[in-house]
């Protein structure tokens with residue numbers, strides 16, 4: 479029934495008006511033969527708009543066109559066909575935040591397998607202070623086969639061979655069902671893993687069978703008892719799923735370290751309630767800190783428990799570095815107990831989120847390069863670096879970003895917003911409103927139909 483609403487949605491207005499005007503001009507041309515020629519011409523023009531709108535709705539390449547038929551062509555017209563207009567009216571290649579236009583464009587092009595080369599020379603002023611470059615060798619080696627570029631995480635029969643680039647944690651709920659489906663389909667096709675985010679494993683994570691890393695946050699969603707604590711039996715049952723390759727405990731994320739989160743009762747649908755194991759009609763809270771442990775030793779014991787309950791799958795934790803002495807205390811606890819996580823993921827302050835208070839987003843937590851090199855060196859210092867793999871996330875969208883982060887000590891990289899771009903995100907920055915124009919982060923059934931396109935990837 480809600481399809482009846484479609485013609486009256488503001489975003490479909492141009493299409494609806496074109497249909498009405500086309501019909502009107504046809505009728506008038508019959509009624510007023512004197513003006514028939516002109517009216518017929520107008521009806522043909524309107525029919526062309528209708529055809530364009532229907533094509534936009536049916537095509538599977540651009541989410542924005544599906545959601546904004548006809549009108550969205552203005553964006554492409556100004557951005558792509560007439561770049562000089564964009565330069566004056568909109569952003570330049572190096573403009574736009576948090577990701578400048580050229581960083582987004584390269585992801586779009588590669589995701590669509592479009593031409594991704596550039597002509598003429600760098601647009602950077604290479605004598606600027608912030609300019610960064612890599613040293614090359616005078617004896618470059620041939621590129622290694624893609625299969626050889628993997629990292630082994632964990633020990634024993636359940637050890638996991640991970641890609642050097644993977645999809646960082648983003649929950650179903652923060653992202654739409656179709657975004658989750660297409661990310662997981664990409665993970666399957668590309669042989670990399672897809673982190674579930676703290677919202678639990680949804681049916682959309684399972685449809686295409688891409689490798690999963692199950693993230694458990696302070697809400698323990700998917701393995702949660704009635705009191706909001708950790709349910710070991712539920713965890714063991716769920717973690718036995720062979721699609722789940724590793725288990726990850728989330729301590730914090732760079733965009734809002736120490737904050738936690740709330741999914742308001744109104745958003746706790748029957749589906750979300752079943753996936754997360756939370757009651758409907760109540761706010762679904764991820765507290766700022768964990769209830770299952772409160773000391774570094776407690777943290778390590780919990781990670782070891784997750785490993786044991788999952789049948790020996792690699793287990794680790796994710797955090798944004800804050801007080802450095804706290805990380806050192808965890809290192810000390812590792813030495814004291816002999817318990818080491820299989821991996822640690824360092825998330826940078828510059829990392830993304832679905833929603834966070836501005837103060838947290840802008841000023842709390844250590845940027846990736848500082849946090850990563852600190853953690854890497856701390857683990858070397860205590861003699862444990864060879865036992866623990868390090869993943870890293872924070873605005874990684876290109877091979878240059880990866881090379882930089884790997885050189886600073888990471889064993890692999892995760893990207894969140896880069897993969898959002900790959901499934902159609904245009905950095906509209908409305909993830910927190912539910913009104914994402916491409917549907918990537920929206921749960922609105924009408925907007926979400928735009929990201930059906932991603933199933934075609």
Ligand SMILES: Cc1cc2nc3c(=O)[nH]c(=O)nc-3n(C[C@H](O)[C@H](O)[C@H](O)COP(=O)(O)O)c2cc1C
Nearest residue numbers: 646647648675676829830831832872873893894895
């Ligand atoms: C929409 C969105 C939802 C996210 N949800 C989670 C989450 O559930 N758990 C988590 O650990 N990090 C979450 N993150 C953080 C990302 O996993 C990642 O650590 C961070 O965005 C840095 O990567 P990026 O710069 O490539 O986006 C989320 C990020 C975004 C953009």
